[in-house]
Every structure is written in C-alpha cells, then in structure tokens.
Amino acid sequence: MGAVSVAQAAERLGVSVPRIHQRIADGSLVAERIGSQWVVDERSLLHVQERSKAGRPHSARSAWAVIAASEDDRDRMGVSGPAMSARARMQLKRLLEVAAEPVADEEVVRHLAVLLRSVFRNRAQRRLLRAAPADLVELRVDDRWAMLVDLGASGIASPDVEAYLGESDVDGVVRDYLLVEADRDANVVLHVLPDAQYPYPASRLRLAADLAEHRGPREEARAAELLHELAVEWKARER
Structure with a gap:
C-alpha cells in the first residue's frame, strides 16, 4: 500500500485536516514528512477507518471462546459456562456462514479480513x-x-x-x-x-486472524481461504 495526502485522509475519515494532524501527532496515524507536507500511510488509515466503523469489539474471553468452539474444545468451553458456550457457537456459525461460498474476488477477501480483525482483535x-x-x-x-x-x-x-x-x-x-x-x-x-490462556497452536481460525492482522493482500487472501475451509467442514458436520 502507498500513502495519501492529509486532505485525502481527512476526506476518507470524514474529519477536518487539523484532526488528521492531531492523529499524526498522537501516533494514531502513521505519517511521513516529505518536504513541507505530511503524507499518511494508507494501511494505517485503513486501520483507523475499520475501528471507527466497527461495532463493539468482542472481549478477549469471547474471542477465545469462539476459537474454542471452532476446535470443538468442550472441556475449555465448559469452564466458560453454558451461556458463553452457546453464544460462542452462535458467533462462530455467523462468521462461517459469511465464508460458506468460495472466495471469489478482492472485495470478498477484504470483507472476511475485516470480520476476522473485528471479532478477534482483542484476543491478545x-x-x-x-x-x-x-x-x-x-x-x-x-x-x-x-x-x-x-x-x-x-x-x-x-x-x-x-x-x-x-x-x-x-x-x-x-x-x-x-x-x-x-x-x-x-x-x-x-x-x-x-x-x-491456551493459545490453540493448531487452530486455523486463530491463524486466519493472525494473517488478517498483517493486512497484506497475500495474508488476507490466505486468511479468507482458511475461513472458507472451516466453513465447508462446519457445513458438512451440520448436515
């Protein structure tokens, strides 16, 4: 990814130019000074955009419960209690339903990567x-x-x-x-x-979340593929 001007960053976030300069100063936007002008790192800008659009993030406990559900780890899910276990299974179902169809284009990849970052960003x-x-x-x-x-x-x-x-x-x-x-x-x-906290070293869902956080096109594409693989297996078990 490249960089955009301060004015372009302000337009994309729907804020004023001074607010972009404030974000650069406090470190919440990565930017570089070229001559007399600042340019904003586009990956950093996308990160802020996602956070501003996302709803209430999942807690670490909820995120790991979803990962446990994907591994069918009933012992560790049982420690969380029946309500948390049921909620985790429902959240997993909703996530995998979105990935049920083969990954078709970049827009689908981006959507799945954003979902992964939203659901699992607080896991650690x-x-x-x-x-x-x-x-x-x-x-x-x-x-x-x-x-x-x-x-x-x-x-x-x-x-x-x-x-x-x-x-x-x-x-x-x-x-x-x-x-x-x-x-x-x-x-x-x-x-x-x-x-x-057990980190589930063999979990493809956790690996997909790790890859999505890199925000590169190859990593996001592989994360979407892993999610689709899980969705296909989950669908087969549900029949």
Whole structure:
C-alpha cells in the first residue's frame, strides 16, 4: 500500500485536516514528512477507518471462546459456562456462514479480513517490535514462547518472528533481546496473553486472524481461504 495526502485522509475519515494532524501527532496515524507536507500511510488509515466503523469489539474471553468452539474444545468451553458456550457457537456459525461460498474476488477477501480483525482483535495485546537481525534465530527458539505462529504452514513465508507469549514472560524476553517498539520496520510480533490462556497452536481460525492482522493482500487472501475451509467442514458436520 502507498500513502495519501492529509486532505485525502481527512476526506476518507470524514474529519477536518487539523484532526488528521492531531492523529499524526498522537501516533494514531502513521505519517511521513516529505518536504513541507505530511503524507499518511494508507494501511494505517485503513486501520483507523475499520475501528471507527466497527461495532463493539468482542472481549478477549469471547474471542477465545469462539476459537474454542471452532476446535470443538468442550472441556475449555465448559469452564466458560453454558451461556458463553452457546453464544460462542452462535458467533462462530455467523462468521462461517459469511465464508460458506468460495472466495471469489478482492472485495470478498477484504470483507472476511475485516470480520476476522473485528471479532478477534482483542484476543491478545499485539505489539510490534524490532530485534537485531542476528538475534532472530535465537529468539525464534526461545523456550518461553507459548507458541510460535507458523506462517510457513499457511503458505506465507516470513523471516520474522511472530509468537504468543504469556504476560509474565514479556519483560524478560524484551530485556534479553533488547527489543524496541517499532512500526514499519518491525520484525517481531508479540501477541501477549494472560498466562492461563491456551493459545490453540493448531487452530486455523486463530491463524486466519493472525494473517488478517498483517493486512497484506497475500495474508488476507490466505486468511479468507482458511475461513472458507472451516466453513465447508462446519457445513458438512451440520448436515
């Protein structure tokens, strides 16, 4: 994705130009100064647009309950209680119904990716960081990870490190590898979990949510395919 002018960003968000400058100043919009003008990163702009249009986001507990339902994990769903379990199954059904037809075009892919980000964005705190490239190999095999996100299994090759980490281990990992907050040049993605939360390492639904958050066309397309695969299997079981 490219960049747009401040005036274009204001028009797309339906706000004033000064409000765009405020968002740039507070960091909620990523922008770069070129000469005397600011240009706004389009991916950052889409992120703000989605958040402004979305309804009330799912809580972390609700998001993980939907993932548990997709894995038919009755034991962990049972801990949440019958009302939460029933609600999670209904939310899963609604999500998969949208993905029941084969992914036909970019508009469908975008819609499914937006749904995934809306439903699952609170499943963990997502932090973008940067490590020294020489440390990535060692970082990838650190035994403190709750799990590594295997983007390779999805067909999306990536040299970066993406993983789920229990919140009690975050400070130690950040300190040991001198990780620093980053944005465009991030090569480490941390999904910070409460220590007791099981991350479902084999879940295709959770992987689809991980991919959708990258917002790239290949990642979103693969996320939509994974969601469609789950929808086909779910439909077959319902018959």
